[in-house]
Amino acid sequence: MRRRTFIGAMGGSTVAGLAGCLTRDGDDETGNGDSEPENPDLEGELTVATYESMVDGDNPAGPWLKEAFEAEYADAELTWTVPGQGLTHYIEREQQNADLEADVYLGLNVDDLVRIDDSLGEGGLFRELNVDRIDNAGRIRDGLDMGDPHGRVLAYDTGYICLVYDETVVDEPETLGALTEPAYEDSLLAQNAQSSDPGKAFLLWTVDAFGEDGYLEYWRDLEANGVRILDDWSESYYGAYMNEERPMVVSYSTDQVYASAEEYDMSRHQIAFPNGQGYANPEGMGIFERASELDLAYEFLDFALSSEAQAVVAQRNVQFPAVSSEHVDLDEEFDQYAHEPSEAVTVGYEALRGKLDGWVEDWAREFAGQ
Incomplete structure (x- = not known):
């Protein structure tokens, strides 16, 4: 996730706690060869x-x-x-x-x-x-x-990826599946998972929610319901969303911090956590x-x-x-x-190894250019 410029594992989706096991394989828990020197060189x-x-x-x-x-x-x-x-x-x-x-x-x-x-x-x-x-x-x-x-x-x-929406136009979606329903037709702005951190995070959220074998079908339903995919977060948020081209955008759950600082109408900056979740x-x-x-x-x-x-x-x-x-x-x-969402989800390292590029490439072949 990269800083927004407006201000100065599968089957284990809840993020695990800090394990405290950051040591080189085979070494004891006190060091990995980077032992603390008596006189560290701080020049x-x-x-x-x-x-x-x-x-x-x-x-x-x-x-x-x-x-x-x-x-x-x-x-x-x-x-x-x-x-x-x-x-x-x-x-x-x-x-x-x-x-x-x-x-x-x-x-x-x-x-x-x-x-x-x-x-x-x-x-x-x-x-x-x-x-x-x-x-x-x-x-x-x-x-x-x-x-x-x-x-x-x-x-x-x-940060947590979520949905930001205009409550005067659409209701808060209770689930990710709801985004494929007629009530949200031509409503959602998303980002290219090949070129955007929030875009990739949202894609992985759908992989977590619908499975490796079901996430593309979910995106086909989103496409049929009029999702619009732009290259990056700035284009989708500052461009299309802030110009009121759509009433919902994949964004960050800190959005209201920005909206409050800029004295924007908060009704257009509501935070939605479908299923009570946000992607960490x-x-x-x-x-x-x-x-x-x-x-x-x-x-x-x-x-x-x-x-x-x-x-x-x-x-x-x-x-x-x-x-x-x-x-x-x-x-x-x-x-x-x-x-912050009630439940933070993510697809972890072990699930991503050997799979991430394939998921993104398979998604891009169908949806990146639409």
């Missing part, structure tokens, strides 16, 4: 790769993180890098055994880990983390384990296997889970913090307008 330039809206746009979190991290570590410099191809850039560099020129990646999803392992082999690209070196890791909420069997990533925020999309951070500034990288992961950093990231990214509520203070407006 130098730490390079953190991320996506563009973390560092650019309306009030992004990245500049604050840089300034605050450098204030805490006076002999360190944090440099952001935004690769044009995102994670693909580093997968290709790793395949070529070329310099990665980065220490940390901020913005990993579960499907990214699957893509890494499908491309590079099990446990590729990132180090298996020794969480004993990350004091604040113990603050992470239950339910935000990224499901990686190789323990390479920790969540730093999360935690964002994670990991340390590259070939990181040159390992000690600073561990300090950055710990810093990103600190109370102040969590509040800034959540509110500027308009997502939920990764740490539990007793460890972070959020604005009253965020607490009021950011909604």
Whole structure:
């Protein structure tokens, strides 16, 4: 899930709790070779790769993180890098055994880990983390384990894909199946699962709901009922939905935070959780296997889970913090307008391995161009 720029496993769909088992295979629970040094090297330039809206746009979190991290570590410099191809850039560099020129990646999803392992082999690209070196890791909420069997990533925020709708035009859909009924004909805007994080998340939600053998038939029913699929979230939300071309869009459950800040009519920004569910999309951070500034990288992961950093990231990214509520203070407006589903669902790492590309490709052949 990528930050919205408007503000500065199958059969196991409920997200599992944090397992606390992030150690290298065969090693004991105290370390994986990244044991904490007596005198860590906290001098130098730490390079953190991320996506563009973390560092650019309306009030992004990245500049604050840089300034605050450098204030805490006076002999360190944090440099952001935004690769044009995102994670693909580093997968290709790793395949070529070329310099990665980065220490940390901020913005990993579960499907990214699957893509890494499908491309590079099990446990590729990132180090298996020794969480004993990350004091604040113990603050992470239950339910935000990224499901990686190789323990390479920790969540730093999360969002929930849901439906945003205009209550003056349509009623709240109680189930995903209801979206195929006449009451919702020509109502829904969705995104291309090949090019959009919320689009892919919504597709996986339908795989979870209707099964590997039934999700395409469900999409055929959606298509017959007039679903409109656009390339990305911005086009579907800022373009079609905000121009009132349709009364419902696949979006984020923090939508009302934005609507309230912009003083929009809240009747057009209602949140629907069909079946009481929303699709959870935690964002994670990991340390590259070939990181040159390992000690600073561990300090950055710990810093990103600190109370102040969590509040800034959540509110500027308009997502939920990764740490539990007793460890972070959020604005009253965020607490009021950011909604969480009764049940968070996801398709986990094990179910995605070897299946994700096929599901997306099969979907795209029928629906991506419509």
